[in-house]
Amino acid sequence: MATPSGDEKLDLERVRAEEELKPFEEQLFNILHDLLQPGPIIEAADAAAEINDLFPLNEDDPEAPVDESDPAADPDAFLWSLWGLIIQVMRLVPPQHPGQIRMISFLQALGKIPTRTLDIWGSEQNLWTDFPILRPCLRDHLEYIGEPDPDGISEWINQNSFMARIVGQELLSWDTLIIWMLRDALEDDLPQEQIARDCYISVVSEWITHAGQTIYRQLSDKELSEQQKRVTRGGKLYHGKAGLCAERWEFWKQRVGEISTLVSAELQPIALDAAQRMSEIEELARIAEEMRG
Template sequence: MAVNNPLGLQLEANPGEWDVELKLFDILTTYLPQDSAWSAQHAAKQINGLFPNNRPGNDDEKESPGSFLAEFWDLMFRIAYQLDYRNVPMQRFISLIKALQQLPSDITLEDGSRVWQDLPHLPMFLTERWHRLSPLEYVPGDEALRRWRNLNGLTAYLTNGKIYGGLYRALASISMSLENNDKKTMKTTVASLVPTAAVWFTLCSPKIYNACQEEKCKDSEVRWKLWQGNPGYSKERWDFWRRRFAELSTHQEAEVESRDACQTAISAMDAVAL
């Protein structure tokens, strides 16, 4: 399994439960490194070759297309949050999703969604992976917090690419980071969650600003104690978030990374709000 695995990626499953998963894992560990000779299109074709309809054998011995996709996207996002959102392998991961979307296929699921063009199950499994992490439960330096930031970065990229609608995820992450003043979790908030919130503004400021202008996500009840205004996005909340970045940049728990992240977020906000 994954003899060539320079990124040191972990399968995070019980090897042998689904032999196709091991083959998919080998494809990902071969394709994702920056110096891989594989193109996204080549990796996508390799993955498509493992789709039930494209594998030889008795159909009774193979999983259904829907079951394959569920297992596949679960694996994909187990791998994704191990990739630093700032580095080339994450960009290659996103390129692979786009290459899968461009594969010719006339196969549809029971709900009418096309494989692979409509990327069925991707939103559900990305959202599920996002909800599995509870960042306030961890202490600075915990691996789970690094994964939380990577997953937020990936979600921001996919939101920009119109592959995933991440405005609710952005709101939840930003609110948790900038509107929380619980002393018990303040060290984790300032050291790890605030830089994660800054990722959204660094990568997605125009979309977040437009959401505030249009007051999107009004049906969301996501808000923490420091925000007493209306739920959802708003101009007032945008201004509040900017003030919080300024305040938290000088917080006693803020070290260099947090201070720099706050200033980067403020600069991104100011650039788009001109």
């Protein structure tokens, strides 16, 4: 599978072809398509304004009844479709393509639009600053590559690059997502297939590159509930504390170094850079702590 690099035109039509898009979803897709293409055709702030204008909320009469049979008029359904489309198109945007940066700029622009309070699944959330429903939608789209086919692996790396940027830019705080992604890659035996091994280290590299500092700031030895311990338990090779803690970070750093000898030659520098980056993040944090003291 040829992967676009630089500012090449992205073939996103596959999303439209694979999904039966409703009319309002066609509008959403067209905005996202133009946002990510070379140019871009539409700037992030303008794309955010257009999406906001399409949102089915009558500001003049917020108590007006919503036709829940019409997804274009239902805020929950609208948000689920929007986030789902974003995830699907971002699976087709390689880490090195400017479309990754443009999408983060778009989300940041959404977050700057004057907030409105919504009742989302029984809780009050702010549109757009809380990015309501994004977390469950992402969880619903955590479809691991499964069989080591090149297309599936490329899409998984692309999606992880996008998720890492969301976390790194602190648009969404989600310790368990970090743990799930790095646990899969670093806390179990490596698969036999070289292509899958390379995928694991590529995923780790995206997380450390785009979210490493944020992850390190969030390390904590706080006491966890039994449910939190179950959800963030270690993989086969990690026997330390559950949760996002310093012990786990240290294990991940050591494991990245070990894996660097087991991936293909072209991926070895990426693995070593990830391990070096983790050490640099620790050093920067130490210096910052000394300066505060």
